[in-house]
Amino acid sequence: MAETIRAADILARTARLANEYSFVGLQTIGYSVLGRALFTLSMGRGEKQVYINAAHHGNEWITSLLVLRYLEAYARATQTGDAISGTPASDLFYNTTLFLTPLVDPDGMDIANAQASPDVMAAARQLAQTQPNVPFPEGWKANATGTDLNLNYPAGWDTAREIKAAQGVTGPGPRDYVGSAPLSAPESRAVYDFTRAKDFRLILAYHTQGEVIYWRYGERDPIAAARIGRALAEASGYALEDTPYASAFAGYKDWFIQAFDRPGYTVEAGRGQNPLPLSQLDDMYEKNAPLITTALLSAIEL
Numbered sequence: 001m002a003e004t005i006r007a008a009d010i011l012a013r014t015a016r017l018a019n020e021y022s023f024v025g026l027q028t029i030g031y032s033v034l035g036r037a038l039f040t041l042s043m044g045r046g047e048k049q050v051y052i053n054a055a056h057h058g059n060e061w062i063t064s065l066l067v068l069r070y071l072e073a074y075a076r077a078t079q080t081g082d083a084i085s086g087t088p089a090s091d092l093f094y095n096t097t098l099f100l101t102p103l104v105d106p107d108g109m110d111i112a113n114a115q116a117s118p119d120v121m122a123a124a125r126q127l128a129q130t131q132p133n134v135p136f137p138e139g140w141k142a143n144a145t146g147t148d149l150n151l152n153y154p155a156g157w158d159t160a161r162e163i164k165a166a167q168g169v170t171g172p173g174p175r176d177y178v179g180s181a182p183l184s185a186p187e188s189r190a191v192y193d194f195t196r197a198k199d200f201r202l203i204l205a206y207h208t209q210g211e212v213i214y215w216r217y218g219e220r221d222p223i224a225a226a227r228i229g230r231a232l233a234e235a236s237g238y239a240l241e242d243t244p245y246a247s248a249f250a251g252y253k254d255w256f257i258q259a260f261d262r263p264g265y266t267v268e269a270g271r272g273q274n275p276l277p278l279s280q281l282d283d284m285y286e287k288n289a290p291l292i293t294t295a296l297l298s299a300i301e302l
């Protein structure tokens with residue numbers, strides 16, 4: 001395995017950011033199946049709240065590094081009075097508050113990278129046998145008990161379950177299992193509870209891959225969502241598309257749009273086979289720093 005980065009490294013880096021910058025906040029919004037803290041950073045003094053989360057899918061952990069790199073650059077620019085992606089950081093800082101959960105599925109990340117404990121790896125390997133066509137461990141997207149966290153939200157969950165059952169997935173496995181009920185996984189429950197406790201004007205959920213932005217849930221079309229989606233696409237060079245039907249239900253952005261009728265986007269960063277190599281991170285950052293800055297600017301108008 002080429003990549004030996006572990007969830008603990010990302011969590012440590014997350015905590016370090018809050019230590020290094022007095023104006024960066026850190027909270028724990030819940031715990032994973034294996035008891036890891038779901039760290040969430042916050043930054044800004046503005047009224048308009050924006051939420052970004054990354055790596056609902058374990059083997060998409062490169063997006064954790066992507067969003068942390070952005071927050072670090074934004075914090076540095078705030079401290080020095082500089083711009084980020086051409087926008088004065090203070091414009092963002094005093095008009096928005098950014099919340100960031102960089103790693104929603106820390107346990108799944110370690111499984112995908114073969115960095116979990118031998119017991120956890122053995123249990124995951126057994127679950128993975130239900131889907132022999134999914135490479136193990138690198139194809140592991142689920143949490144430690146085999147629930148696909150981005151199919152566990154209460155927005156068309158029954159439809160997602162039917163679609164995945166028709167594809168042959170009816171129980172825990174490396175991907176595509178919707179869970180025993182909506183929000184049955186502690187990780188998605190934590191993100192859900194946190195979202196309900198806040199007043200997010202706009203959310204970005206980072207995934208890999210395909211360099212595409214998904215913006216709608218069914219026919220729902222929140223005010224300004226199309227316009228902002230086009231701006232995000234222009235900033236990044238990514239395509240703006242409707243979610244393919246087979247993955248158009250029970251995701252975080254689906255639920256957010258359904259529950260709040262506000263703009264929510266799944267951003268699929270990068271290209272290739274998961275986990276994407278770290279060599280893609282620089283290019284991914286070049287495309288997504290302007291996207292995130294645009295999202296924050298757009299939220300000011302909402």
Ligand SMILES: [Zn+2]
Nearest residue numbers: 057060207208
């Ligand atoms: Zn994903």
